[in-house]
Amino acid sequence: MSLLTIETTETPSAPAPASPVAASARNAVKTYRTGNSEVRALDGVTVDFTAGAFTAIMGPSGSGKSTLMHCVAGLDQLTSGSVAVGGVELSDLSEKQLTRLRRDEVGFVFQAFNLIPTLTVEENITLPTALANAKPDVAWLDTVIAAVGLGDRLKHRPDELSGGQRQRVAVARALASQPKVIFADEPTGNLDSRTGAEILNFMRRAVDEMGQTIVMVTHDPIAAAYADRAVFLADGRIVDELHAPTADSVINHMIAMGD
Amino acid sequence: MLKLTLRTVNANKIRLALTTFAVVLGVSFVVSSLVLGDGLRSSFGSLSEEIVGGTDLVIEPSSEFGTPQPLEENLETTVEGIDGVANAVGFVENDNIQPVTADGTPLTTFGPPLIGMSWVDDPALSSFTIVEGRAPASGYEFALDQDAARDNGFEVGSTYGIVTPNGEVDMELVGISRFGESNSTLGAILSQYPMETAQELFNRTGQYDSILVSYESGADPTAVQAAVSSVLPAQTEAIDQAQLLDNAKADFNEGINIFNNILLGFAGVALFVSIFIIANTFAIVLGQRTKELALLRAIGASPKQVRRSTMTEAFIVGVVASGLGILGGLGLNYGLRAMFDALGASLPDSPLILAPRTLIVAVVVGVGVTMVSALGPARKAAKVAPIAAMQDSVDAPKASDLRRNLTGAAVMAAGVLLGAFGLFGQIEGSGARIAILGSGSVLTFVGLAFASPAVAAPVISALGLPVRVLGTAGSLSTQNAGRNPRRTASTAASLMVGLALVTTALVVGESIKQSISETLASEVKADYISAPEVPINPMLLEDLEASGHFDAIAPYRYDQIRIGDDVDGVIGTDLEATDDLFDLGLAAGALTAGSDVVAIHEDEATEHGYVVGDSIPVTFPSGTTESMTVSAIFTSSTIMDESYLINMSDWDSRFGEVVNWWAAVSVADGTSIDVADATLAELAQRYPQAPFENQTDFRETIQGQIDSLLVAINAMLVLAIIIALVGIANTLALSVFERTREIGLLRAVGMSRRQTRRMIRWEAAQVALFGSILGIGLGLIFGWGVVTALPESFVSTLAFPVSRIAILVVVCGLAGLLAAAFPARRASKLDVLDAISHA
Known part of the structure; x- marks a missing residue:
């Protein structure tokens, strides 16, 4: 029984979008209070993340790009507006339902510390399935593991892997539960450029060959160039977007925004 | 550097509170023992004066x-x-x-x-x-x-x-x-x-x-x-x-001192348990601050300064804990009174006296224990290399190291040897024996605590097998419990000490009970026994006789005689009736009526070369010496716990006091048990203070008395177990803090709050079970040693209270779950985003 079916019965539901949308935000506002001043981290963001596409969210530090991702992924709550994953409105979900959403519908890749040190590579990859007390889809798991190329390291522990290998395991874990969308927060931020390129290539293939949806937060134009679309944030608003971005076009955009 | 220390202490109030709690409990117990003792001494002192009055x-x-x-x-x-x-x-x-x-x-x-x-x-x-x-x-x-x-x-x-x-x-x-x-x-x-x-x-x-x-x-x-x-x-x-006045006070003081020393003994156990917890807390906290310490070293702090800073922190913790402990002790004073009230042994009212000596002892003990506990962690902190400031992760605990294990094993062996000497060696004075036994057990505990990380990993993973059924949270809990064997071992060590002592008490108690049952079965032929706390009224015995339903009636009275230079205990009774009532294992002669006859225990007879028929000169307290004939030599010393037995008829003229402490009777031929029961029930109305009980009831009464004693002992030891559980809660809270990011990640990828709580709780249960298994194992060995060392006349069989021990294990596991309540709650309430970005 999926969470999706429960929720759609409760939600009066928006009209179905023309092209399939994996996740979306409508007039998303997020404010923080620090002392007396109010910071608007998100200031009315409306964006759709198309299913089967690789989207990069870009912007300078403090632009709200991580906040947007956290809110869409159900890790953080909006002040107003709405976000949805796979058509399910997140603001209506309880903590328990949010947890199940993260477990079953969403995959995560963080910048660092993605793996549980006491678990083996294999156990880390199947962790969300295990938490759901479900049996892993063995065929899919084999596909993912083969794609990651870590078949000979399944019994190793994270501290026996290199930084790049660890991030590959993290991507594999995100893929393993066949989520509606994978959120990656600066996944190559801690890696050298060659290892970073490996991870990005791998994510690209996940979209192209496995039909996955990936939303990646980054400030690196080279990383953004792997995406199908780049969305630019500044001061909590979407200021621009590029389709089929290249490193050069992204850099030019950033320079233009800086002015 | 002092300023930094003060800031560190100030910035970690909760951690400080958890650390001090163990010391506070220990110090409280010391203070309340001393305060209670002083109060009792004072009230008995003034009582002495009133007794003496103007005489x-x-x-x-x-x-x-x-x-x-x-x-x-x-x-x-x-x-x-x-x-x-x-x-x-x-x-x-x-x-x-x-x-x-x-x-x-x-x-x-x-x-x-x-x-x-x-x-x-x-x-x-x-x-x-x-x-x-x-x-x-x-x-x-x-x-x-x-x-x-x-x-x-x-x-x-x-x-x-x-x-x-x-x-x-x-x-x-x-x-x-x-x-x-x-x-x-x-x-x-x-x-x-x-x-x-x-x-x-x-x-x-x-x-x-x-x-x-x-x-x-x-x-x-x-x-x-x-x-x-x-x-x-x-x-x-x-x-x-x-x-x-001196005599009166000395009499009272002797009793008060015994009572006081017992309480202080328990306080010592509590403090000993605290040492493990404080040391553990300091080690974890300093481990977490490795980067900070390394930074200090990198910018020029010497190892000595780092060590001194840690010791100063321990000093401050000790002072605070001592202060709280003094307050707690005053409160606990009333708690102890309530406990004795509940056990039916009310203590007399006495003034609340906080002597300077009590304050000094409290501070010295509190600060001393804390600083001793911090010695190891402080030494380790001083060894942190400056380079650690620049490294990402330094959390790579060694499973165990050979040197540590060997040291632990050696210390443990020394402790066991010392303990064995204490139990079986020729030692003058019970004080010396207790001191040797005490140091033996302390060494054994310390040794085992040192060496136990070696077994922590395999035992935990064995314990974890059934937990795996609980799914991912369960198997993660096992892995967490086993990931730092040294920490798990020292957390469990405190519980081990408490449980080892409780188990020892249980084994000794059970063995005594079993021995009593066996003695009753094999040596007691009497149908009814009365052993009240007050002397038996002679009228009761006369009425029993008059009823005609009982044929062997023997009261037992105690005093002393001297033979040559040896003063020995003597029992006065009816020897002929005794022969019908008990099987004393006669080696020679017969237990007969008549004057000037004496039955002697085999050991005494062998030592002096007496045989049946010998005449021996017996001196009575009155100073007169008379010749008595050895009429029997007996071998059992369980019921007749003195070496000489004489007839009552020889008693009254020679001893100043005639007090019958207990009595045994048998039902006459031709009288049914129902009639006998009815007769005794009727007599119990008239003499309610000395009821006669049949063998079954008598055994149950005595076993009940042993059980109440065990309850009293174990109630005191529960303090040590509570401290141990606080230690588990404390360690776990610190571990949760340490693993904030990990828990955040688990939550992010879909671990529910409930699964998170379960993971932490089962970790605690496994640590607690590990501690209980070690403690109970040690306690069984200790109990065996004590039972073997006790005289045969007192304990003749070794018995293990299996069901009670099983209950103990289950209770400890559950208590572990309970101890984890706070850390588990904390872990499950962590804000996922904050946790992931936790430095």
């Missing part, structure tokens, strides 16, 4: 051993005639005189005596004042102390029964008396009778227990005492006021 000199019978014969009445007149003596008044008393209430219930107390005494008419010599009515003057009339009278509804002018050694008699209450200034009888019930009545009822006709003497004003005490002493017969002594 200048007391004449008492004396003997080099055993109970002396009472004084002859005529000595009173002789002493009164001495120059300088103002008055000399005879005095008799008995510790078991029960006034009976209007509704027919004899008064009882839990422990304190019910003292009946002759009324002393001279206010200078009496500690009593009549506050209502008049003093008892002649015939069957009496006075009762004001509290006993008020609490039990006694009214002047009414007639009440009085249960005496010579049966119950009716007397009129003519007066209400007050003892000293405020009638502080410490729970005792005091009644006064006219001299002749008291002498008659207490078996003192023509005799006194003592003579109270007052001096004329201006008389020279030394000269008068010398004059009095010169007229005293042999086996009599005159004791002056100062000596009386």
